[in-house]
Amino acid sequence: MAGNAGAGKRLGEKHLGRLWLALVYLFLYIPLIFLIVFSFNSTRQDGIFTGFSLRWYQALVDDPRLVEGFFLSLKVALITGTLSVVLGSFAAFVLVRYKRFSGRTLFYGLVNAPLVMPEVIIGLSLLLLMVAVQRTLGFPERGFVTIVLGHTLLGMAYATVVIQSRLSEMDRSIEEAAMDLGCRPMQVFFLVTLPNIAPALVSAWLLTFTLSFDDVVISEFLSGPGVTTLPQVIFNYARRGVNPSIYAAATLLIAAVSLGIIAYSIFMMRRQKRLDREINAAVRSTAAA
Numbered sequence: 001m002a003g004n005a006g007a008g009k010r011l012g013e014k015h016l017g018r019l020w021l022a023l024v025y026l027f028l029y030i031p032l033i034f035l036i037v038f039s040f041n042s043t044r045q046d047g048i049f050t051g052f053s054l055r056w057y058q059a060l061v062d063d064p065r066l067v068e069g070f071f072l073s074l075k076v077a078l079i080t081g082t083l084s085v086v087l088g089s090f091a092a093f094v095l096v097r098y099k100r101f102s103g104r105t106l107f108y109g110l111v112n113a114p115l116v117m118p119e120v121i122i123g124l125s126l127l128l129l130m131v132a133v134q135r136t137l138g139f140p141e142r143g144f145v146t147i148v149l150g151h152t153l154l155g156m157a158y159a160t161v162v163i164q165s166r167l168s169e170m171d172r173s174i175e176e177a178a179m180d181l182g183c184r185p186m187q188v189f190f191l192v193t194l195p196n197i198a199p200a201l202v203s204a205w206l207l208t209f210t211l212s213f214d215d216v217v218i219s220e221f222l223s224g225p226g227v228t229t230l231p232q233v234i235f236n237y238a239r240r241g242v243n244p245s246i247y248a249a250a251t252l253l254i255a256a257v258s259l260g261i262i263a264y265s266i267f268m269m270r271r272q273k274r275l276d277r278e279i280n281a282a283v284r285s286t287a288a289a
Contacts, residue, residue: 032254035247035250035251035254036247036251036254037049038244038247039056039057039244039247039248039250039251040052040053040054040056041053041056041244041247042055044243044244056244056245056247056248057248059244059245059248060245060248060249060252063245065228065233066230066233066234066245066249068228069228069229069230069231069232069233069234070230070249072144072227072228072229072230073212073213073229073230073231074213075144076144076147076148076151076212076213076229077151077209077210077212077213078209079148080148080151080152080155080208080209080212081155081205081206081208081209081212082205083148083152083155083156084151084152084155084156084158084159084204084205084208084212085159085163085201085204085205085208087152087156087159088155088156088157088158088159088160088162088163088204088208089159089163089201091107091111091156091160091164092159092160092163092164092167093167094107095107095108095111095160095164096164096167096168097167111156111157111160112157112160112161113157114153114154114156114157115157115158115161119154119215119217119218120217122150122153122154122217122218123150123217123218123220123221123222124221126146126149126150126153126218126221126222127221127222130142130146130149130222141224142222142223142224142227143223143224143226143227144227146222146223146224147218147219147222147223147227147229149222150218150219150221150222151208151211151212151215151218151219154211154215154218155207155208155211155212156208158204158207158208158211159204159205159207159208162200162203162204162207163197163200163201163204165200166196166197166199166200167197167200170193170196170197174192174196175188175192175193178191178192199268199271202264206260206264210257213230213231214231215229215231216229216231216232216235219231219232220232230249234246234249234250
């Protein structure tokens with residue numbers, strides 16, 4: 001009886017955990033489902049689905065502000081993601097491979113400060129800095145360049161954390177073995193280190209790309225006349241009332257992000273399977289010898 005009671009209790013806890021997880025997912029994703037459904041609504045009525053239509057997707061294509069904002073956000077995010085990964089890699093290597101140097105604590109704090117600093121403070125401080133630099137040197141004008149610089153400051157901190165964790169877990173003996181076999185430090189980096197941290201680099205790039213593409217606060221401070229990113233356009237439209245074209249734009253973004261995540265997951269699964277096959281083949285050949 002006691003065993004049955006214990007088994008029943010564990011079963012109840014298991015079902016309770018699944019129910020709680022399902023409620024959390026519903027809370028997170030029901031708003032997205034409503035947004036996707038109402039992007040196909042035939043009228044502007046909010047909360048009442050009156051019929052299926054693609055009129056808001058057509059309106060999205062015909063809206064120059066949304067189209068220009070999308071391509072601007074895409075260019076900013078592509079550059080930001082690349083710069084963040086490059087700078088984050090440098091910072092991660094310094095923090096992981098050089099444990100002791102003068103000012104390490106200060107450097108660590110500066111690298112991680114954007115993670116805990118409110119974006120309003122970051123945007124305001126960057127605005128003051130850019131205005132001072134522009135008055136002194138005559139450039140850069142508030143716009144594309146300043147937005148990229150602001151997003152890179154934030155993205156570099158996130159990229160550093162992701163890459164640093166992978167470097168910390170990496171087995172240094174692999175690099176030492178390559179150097180014992182005659183590889184130079186640059187060859188070791190490109191032939192050994194880089195392939196081992198490649199998944200972290202891809203993850204960091206995707207994370208910083210998404211953060212940059214989605215940012216509103218820093219973009220609001222650093223954008224100039226005629227330079228408006230897609231999140232800014234959507235935010236400005238939302239303040240003036242419901243515009244179903246925003247739903248269509250958000251639906252396309254959700255679809256793009258979902259496809260990107262699926263493609264990345266498939267790539268990583270295939271890469272892991274290929275790596276497992278190579279390891280098994282090496283083990284079998286070693287055992288046969």
